[in-house]
Amino acid sequence: MTTLDVDAVKAFVAIADLRSFTRAAKALGTTQGAISVTLKRLEARIGKKLVERTPRLVRLSAHGAVFLDSARDFLAAHERAVAGLSSVRRRLAIGIATNVGGGEVPTLLTRLNAHDPALTIDVRLDDSRDLLDAFDRGEVDAAIVRREDDRRNGEVLVSEQFGWFAAPGFVHRAGEPLRLAASSPSCGLRNIAAHALDAAGIPWTEVFLGCGSFAVTDAVSAGLAIAALSRRLAPSGTVEVGRRFGLPALPSSEIMLLARLSDRRSRAALRTVATAFREHDPSASAASGGKRTRVATSMS
Numbered sequence: 040m041t042t043l044d045v046d047a048v049k050a051f052v053a054i055a056d057l058r059s060f061t062r063a064a065k066a067l068g069t070t071q072g073a074i075s076v077t078l079k080r081l082e083a084r085i086g087k088k089l090v091e092r093t094p095r096l097v098r099l100s101a102h103g104a105v106f107l108d109s110a111r112d113f114l115a116a117h118e119r120a121v122a123g124l125s126s127v128r129r130r131l132a133i134g135i136a137t138n139v140g141g142g143e144v145p146t147l148l149t150r151l152n153a154h155d156p157a158l159t160i161d162v163r164l165d166d167s168r169d170l171l172d173a174f175d176r177g178e179v180d181a182a183i184v185r186r187e188d189d190r191r192n193g194e195v196l197v198s199e200q201f202g203w204f205a206a207p208g209f210v211h212r213a214g215e216p217l218r219l220a221a222s223s224p225s226c227g228l229r230n231i232a233a234h235a236l237d238a239a240g241i242p243w244t245e246v247f248l249g250c251g252s253f254a255v256t257d258a259v260s261a262g263l264a265i266a267a268l269s270r271r272l273a274p275s276g277t278v279e280v281g282r283r284f285g286l287p288a289l290p291s292s293e294i295m296l297l298a299r300l301s302d303r304r305s306r307a308a309l310r311t312v313a314t315a316f317r318e319h320d321p322s323a324s325a326a327s328g329g330k331r332t333r334v335a336t337s338m339s
Contacts, residue, residue, distance in 0.1 A: 041084060041085055042084075043081075043084070044081065044084070046077060047081035048081065048110050048113055048114055049067065049114060049307075050063065050067065050077040050078055050081070051078060051090070051103075051106075051110055053066050053310065054074065054078065054097065055090075055099055055103065055107050055110075056310060056313070057310075058097050059097055060097065066306060066307075066310055067303075068303060078090060085106075087102040088103070089102055089103035091103075111153075115153045115154055118154060118155050118156070118157075119156050129158055129304070129305070130159045130160075130161060131151075131158055131161070131180055131305060131308060132161040132178070132179040132180045133147075133160065133161070133163070133179060133180065133181050133183070133312065134162075134163045134164075134165060134170035134173055134174065134181070134182040134183070135147075135162060135163070135164055135170075135182075136166060136167040136170055136185055137165065138166070138228060138269070138272075139167070139183060139184065139185050139269075139272075139294050144162070147315050147316065148160065148162070150311045150312070150314070151312065154307070154308055154311045155304065155308050163179060167185050167227065168227075170184050171184060171297075174297055174299070180299060180305070181298040181299070181300065181309055181312070182298075183294060183295070183296055183312075183316065184297065185199065185227060185228075185292050185293070185295075186292055186294070193295035194295065194298075194313060195294070195295055196293075196295065196296055196316050197271075197293070197317060198291055198294075199271065199292045199293060199294055200269070201231075201268065201269055201289040201290075201292070202268065202273070202279040202281055202289065203265055203268075203279060203284070203286045204259055204265065204266055204274075204277045204278065204280065205259060205262070205264070205265045205266075205277060205280045206259060206261070206277055206278075207276070208262055209262050209264075211265070211284055216242040217236065217243040217265060217284070217286075218244060218246045218263070218265060219236075219243050219244065219245050219246065219264055219266065220245070220246065220255050220258040220265070221266065228268075228269075231267065231289060232266075235267075235286075235287040235289055236286070239286070241287070255268070256272070256273070256274040256277075257274075259274065259277055260274045260276060265280060265284075267289055296309070296312070296313055296316075
């Protein structure tokens with residue numbers, strides 16, 4: 040019977056998630072050489088090539104893609120077994136910006152629960168700017184935010200593309216200012232949209248100011264106004280209308296993960312968060328939420 044080594048399976052999953060031996064080694068607190076040796080030992084143990092590696096590319100083999108889900112289940116079972124021996128619970132406070140978090144949030148919580156049942160998760164939903172301040176004050180251990188300036192360096196999770204969205208029946212009459220729905224004036228996307236319209240010489244007026252991005256998407260779905268939205272989070276039933284109304288293109292952005300964690304188990308949990316965010320189906324509907332909402336969830 041083949042016996043799997045936990046550290047070897049962890050190395051394989053890290054390589055699969057990060058698509059890099061160097062990043063996997065950094066995440067696991069070891070060296071690239073050690074990661075390579077560990078993977079070769081695992082491949083020799085199971086008799087299958089799991090990872091294909093070239094100077095430019097690291098990807099799973101066909102056998103590796105099949106093995107990945109089983110590897111995750113194996114590690115989750117190991118973590119549950121270890122957690123059952125300890126009554127000490129750990130806490131991980133994660134801030135997720137309301138203008139980036141959609142259907143990923145339930146997926147993140149599910150993955151974290153499977154990864155480490157002894158983890159108490161505190162999820163804070165807020166504006167990116169407020170979460171950056173909370174991160175600086177040490178109120179959250181990690182934050183998933185949209186990059187709005189150059190003062191932070193973090194792990195890029197996905198590239199965000201934007202467009203102009205409205206309800207199918209929305210009517211914009213020639214000669215009238217464009218009716219715009221937006222979050223608070225401190226919202227980075229709102230300011231980007233306003234700057235783009237001003238630069239294009241298109242008059243506009245805000246007819247709806249919502250508290251958080253979800254209120255804005257509700258206003259768009261109701262046909263009240265147009266809004267600049269992430270294509271990933273645009274509500275079902277709305278359509279992109281930029282070309283129809285001659286609106287300017289919007290620059291892309293990046294969603295970043297900022298973290299300040301020292302222990303290995305917390306870093307591993309955070310890697311699970313990053314992977315779940317990247318893998319989430321962008322066509323999934325956005326989860327409901329609001330500004331300054333705090334959800335304390337005890338995973339048991």
